[in-house]
Amino acid sequence: ENVIAQIRSSSVIDSVTQCVTELVLNSLDAKATAVAIRVNLATFRIQVVDNGRGISRANLESVGLRYMTTKCHSLSDFKKRIKFYGFKGEALASVSNVSRRVCITTREHECEDTYEKTIQKEESTVEVTKMRPSGGTTVTVEGFLSNLPVRQQCIKNNEFESIRRSVESLVIIHPRVSFTLRNELGGKVLLASVKCPDIASSFKTIHPNVDENEFDFFRVTKSETSVEGLIHKELGENKRLQYIYVNKRPINCPKIQQLINSHFKNAKTRGNDRKKTSPIFVMHIKCPYSDVDISLESTKTVVFFKKFDIVKQCIDK
Ligand code: ADP
Ligand code: MG
Numbered sequence: 001e002n003v004i005a006q007i008r009s010s011s012v013i014d015s016v017t018q019c020v021t022e023l024v025l026n027s028l029d030a031k032a033t034a035v036a037i038r039v040n041l042a043t044f045r046i047q048v049v050d051n052g053r054g055i056s057r058a059n060l061e062s063v064g065l066r067y068m069t070t071k072c073h074s075l076s077d078f079k080k081r082i083k084f085y086g087f088k089g090e091a092l093a094s095v096s097n098v099s100r101r102v103c104i105t106t107r108e109h110e111c112e113d114t115y116e117k118t119i120q121k122e123e124s125t126v127e128v129t130k131m132r133p134s135g136g137t138t139v140t141v142e143g144f145l146s147n148l149p150v151r152q153q154c155i156k157n158n159e160f161e162s163i164r165r166s167v168e169s170l171v172i173i174h175p176r177v178s179f180t181l182r183n184e185l186g187g188k189v190l191l192a193s194v195k196c197p198d199i200a201s202s203f204k205t206i207h208p209n210v211d212e213n214e215f216d217f218f219r220v221t222k223s224e225t226s227v228e229g230l231i232h233k234e235l236g237e238n239k240r241l242q243y244i245y246v247n248k249r250p251i252n253c254p255k256i257q258q259l260i261n262s263h264f265k266n267a268k269t270r271g272n273d274r275k276k277t278s279p280i281f282v283m284h285i286k287c288p289y290s291d292v293d294i295s296l297e298s299t300k301t302v303v304f305f306k307k308f309d310i311v312k313q314c315i316d317k
Helices: 002-007 016-029 057-062 075-080 091-097 149-154 159-173 199-206 254-267 308-316
Strands: 034-040 045-050 099-107 114-120 123-129 136-144 178-183 188-193 215-222 225-236 242-246 249-251 278-286 292-297 300-305
Touching: 016 034, 016 045, 016 091, 016 136, 016 159, 034 159, 057 114, 057 123, 091 099, 091 136, 159 178, 159 188, 159 199, 159 242, 159 249, 159 278, 188 199, 199 225, 199 278, 215 308, 225 308, 242 254, 249 300, 254 278, 254 308, 278 308
Parallel strands: 034 178, 242 278
Antiparallel strands: 034 045, 045 136, 099 114, 099 136, 114 123, 178 188, 215 225, 225 278, 242 249, 292 300
């Protein structure tokens, strides 16, 4: 199909972080307000439970087939897409390809039935199962990367750092969603956030030591692009506390970090603490999708702005 040809890419999901992130993005696309993540790095079992809108039986039949998405039906949809993270219908197919088994249990809120789909070795079944207490979807991946044992061995316990970092950036930009991240080995909760009113509060949940009275809020709009967020008056030492998003998608953008850091170096001159040159900030760039190219390189999301001058003008202000 034409649409498929135009959006096809060869993305492979080969890290636990990437798998977790894709599942969580699906929950967010389904308008979930609560997302619970469990990861077991001994068995490579990954589970994401959400209270989102669920999947209809008809759609469930085809979920997990490559290029099956319910989020984008035509090329014009694809170009306009603004509301969803996912649009290619690749994540679940890629995940099932490299896993022993993927199980999706789902119930639409207004629906009386719960369906369960199991995908194993390119075969899949859908059946009615014990009813979920409420609407939502649970995706359980078992034996992730079991066909790539060498890749599995490369994944160490510090993978949790990168999983947490990825979930944290979603926590910040989705203040109205509560998240939990649990290491299933030992049951330790690595991250727990509750619903909060705004990004300043969700940032605070993740970084409790940062003084929120020191936040400055900004919002600049230029034609169809807007840049908004918060910046901390104090300088941090650490680029880790810099979060950049395009249309709510966390991205890596050293160019923007440099831009901001150099502004600060110039503005908040000498003295004090030399190590501190990186302000803490959260920046959300909203722009038409046609203005950005997003490439998802393993866990890093790299963005190419076709109109970086506009973004830059907004930042310079
Ligand atoms: P994409 O997100 O690009 O559409 P995916 O492979 O990630 O592709 O998911 C395929 C489809 O499965 C989605 O379009 C959506 O309809 C459905 N889906 C997956 N996860 C969920 C979820 N947690 N809640 C509701 N629907 C889901
Ligand atoms: Mg998706």
